[in-house]
Amino acid sequence: MKQWFKRQVLERFKHLKFRNKLIxxxxxxxxxxxxxxxxxxxxxxxDALEQQMAAATDNNLRQxxxxxxxxxxxxxxxxxxxxxxxxxxxxxxxxxxxxYELSQRLxxxxxxxxxxxxxxxxxxxxxxxxxxYLTRPIGSFLEPSGAVQGEEWYRTACAQSDTRWFFDxxxxxxxxxxxxSGAQVLIGVVHMRMNTEYLMGxxxxxxxxxxxxxxxxxxxxxxYHYTNIPGAAGEPEELLRELVEQGGEGRLRTAGGDxxxxxxxxxxxxxxxxxxTPSAYTQRAGxxxxxxxxxxxxxxxxxxxxxWLFSRTLVRRxxxxxxxxxxxxxxxxxVSIHSDSxxxxxxxxxxxxxxxxxxxxxxxxxYTSQITQKDAELKSLQSQINPHFLYNTxxxxxxxxxxxxxxxxxxxxxxxxxxxxxxLNRGENRIAVKGELDxxxxxxxxxxxxxxxxxxxxxxxxxxxxxxxxVNFTLQPLVENAILHGIDEHEGVRGKLVIRAEVQxxxxxxxxxxxxxxxxxxxxxxxxxRETAGYGLKNVNERIKLVFGEACGVYVESRPGGGTxxxxxxxxxxx
Numbered sequence: 219m220k221q222w223f224k225r226q227v228l229e230r231f232k233h234l235k236f237r238n239k240l241i242x243x244x245x246x247x248x249x250x251x252x253x254x255x256x257x258x259x260x261x262x263x264x265d266a267l268e269q270q271m272a273a274a275t276d277n278n279l280r281q282x283x284x285x286x287x288x289x290x291x292x293x294x295x296x297x298x299x300x301x302x303x304x305x306x307x308x309x310x311x312x313x314x315x316x317x318y319e320l321s322q323r324l325x326x327x328x329x330x331x332x333x334x335x336x337x338x339x340x341x342x343x344x345x346x347x348x349x350x351y352l353t354r355p356i357g358s359f360l361e362p363s364g365a366v367q368g369e370e371w372y373r374t375a376c377a378q379s380d381t382r383w384f385f386d387x388x389x390x391x392x393x394x395x396x397x398x399s400g401a402q403v404l405i406g407v408v409h410m411r412m413n414t415e416y417l418m419g420x421x422x423x424x425x426x427x428x429x430x431x432x433x434x435x436x437x438x439x440x441x442y443h444y445t446n447i448p449g450a451a452g453e454p455e456e457l458l459r460e461l462v463e464q465g466g467e468g469r470l471r472t473a474g475g476d477x478x479x480x481x482x483x484x485x486x487x488x489x490x491x492x493x494x495t496p497s498a499y500t501q502r503a504g505x506x507x508x509x510x511x512x513x514x515x516x517x518x519x520x521x522x523x524x525x526w527l528f529s530r531t532l533v534r535r536x537x538x539x540x541x542x543x544x545x546x547x548x549x550x551x552x553v554s555i556h557s558d559s560x561x562x563x564x565x566x567x568x569x570x571x572x573x574x575x576x577x578x579x580x581x582x583x584x585y586t587s588q589i590t591q592k593d594a595e596l597k598s599l600q601s602q603i604n605p606h607f608l609y610n611t612x613x614x615x616x617x618x619x620x621x622x623x624x625x626x627x628x629x630x631x632x633x634x635x636x637x638x639x640x641x642l643n644r645g646e647n648r649i650a651v652k653g654e655l656d657x658x659x660x661x662x663x664x665x666x667x668x669x670x671x672x673x674x675x676x677x678x679x680x681x682x683x684x685x686x687x688x689v690n691f692t693l694q695p696l697v698e699n700a701i702l703h704g705i706d707e708h709e710g711v712r713g714k715l716v717i718r719a720e721v722q723x724x725x726x727x728x729x730x731x732x733x734x735x736x737x738x739x740x741x742x743x744x745x746x747x748r749e750t751a752g753y754g755l756k757n758v759n760e761r762i763k764l765v766f767g768e769a770c771g772v773y774v775e776s777r778p779g780g781g782t783x784x785x786x787x788x789x790x791x792x793x
Contacts, residue, residue, distance in 0.1 A: 236536055237529045244525045249518055256514035260507060271478050271497065272468060278429070279480040279493040286421045290486035293341050293392065293412070294381045300345070300408050301394045307405065342412045347396070348372070349406040363407065375407050383487040385433075385441040390414040418444065432458050432492035433484075441489065447496055461492050469497065535563045539570065549767045551578050650793040651719065651726065652684040654693050658717065661694050665701055673705050673713030680720045687793040688726075689765050692758045696730040696772070696784040699755065704734025704782050721790060725770070728786040735779065742776040755784070762788060 234242070300306060336342065348363035355361045366372045375382050375393035382393045390412040398405050422431050422444045430445030432454065443454045460472055466481030479494040535557065542555045553574065557567035662675055697717065705713030711733065718729040746759040759772040766789045776782035 260510040275478040283482040429495040649690040678718040700732040704732035708734040731783040742774040
């Protein structure tokens, strides 16, 4: 594979123009290193930018996590103070105390303390102590536990020794058991309802930059979500899932946007905190990319201009020589070329000029010789027929047919006379396309009579070709071959002959198609090189090429059972 690719590259490079080879050389020597330097610089800038944004994201998360933990710890201290308050434990342990007496004691000590704490701490809204022995609420803070013993939070608080933080219906709560360590019994549960909007707002919502937060519990379930990102409305669970799958760190590309994210564990609440912010990476990267492209493009433009000027100066004479060669390739052998320079290019130019002059001399010799030979062959063919005797005989037959009231014989004699008049063309090799087509029509009509009209003929001729010049007696052999070797040999199928003539650019294209037996494509392609007994395709092809050039001539397309089409191409010239 490697060797094949190498050969392909070398083959393509070998066929490039000299100027392009020079440009490619400069591309590999100068342009590619400059481009590579630009790419490396851009990549390093992007990496530094990404690291900077990741560090900023992680720093913001740490600040938020620390602030949230601090607020929770402060409130946890009050809950812990309540749970371990000796006065509270003493009152709750005394199951014999009367509710009225307990209410008075609470009014004197606990309720003033609670209300005071709530007035200076806006993080929580309500404090409730649930006691097992109570049968009715006492005051604003003491209630029987019977109504909440079935709640999940109550059972969890009773089973744990520390404060339990949880969300319920979007509200934040904290619970902690009150345990009499002396008697080794549970005497109550402290339950505190937090001011969720204020607590979270003061921690999370104070972020000025667009960002979002997820709080998940120990099982990974979403308990709280906040975002101030414009247009970020929608299902947060999908974004959370992608954050968790990535590990909550680094750059996250989603269908909804491009984010930098970080995560941390808030130990005070037992939560996982996920922080994400829209990536300004794309915009900043776009600016860096723009400046990189502009810089590299400017350097490349200057270098390409230099390369173009240098190559233009260096290969101008080669281009001129190439233009002259192209004219020669197109058939213009009258090109004159000469150089006063003595360098390698000048020597090449003058050598080509000398070669061209010698080629013209040889072509003149060969052309004159072959034209003379072909004209002699055609005139020999034409001389085999005495025109005057033939025309007089055909005229006599025509009049005899008229006298005998035989219009069909008269028409046949007229067609035969017309055919030979255009074929012989008074010995001239040049004829109008219309005359050549009239000759073909007369020949086809004669063939239809001889074949008792057992095949169809269709003419598709562009009238624009009528006044153009062609070589005499070149189209009829194609028609004859189509009838004899195509239609006549295809038994059981009604034959069809289609004769076309149209203008194609600076050429005229004739086509003779039949629905005959067809032939092998390779054999069909070789017909113009085969000698035949009659005035065949090889002779027509050679005469056409001598007059109109190598780009013209005859070629055949065919396939077995699919018919045959013979094409004849000539230059469009006025008659």
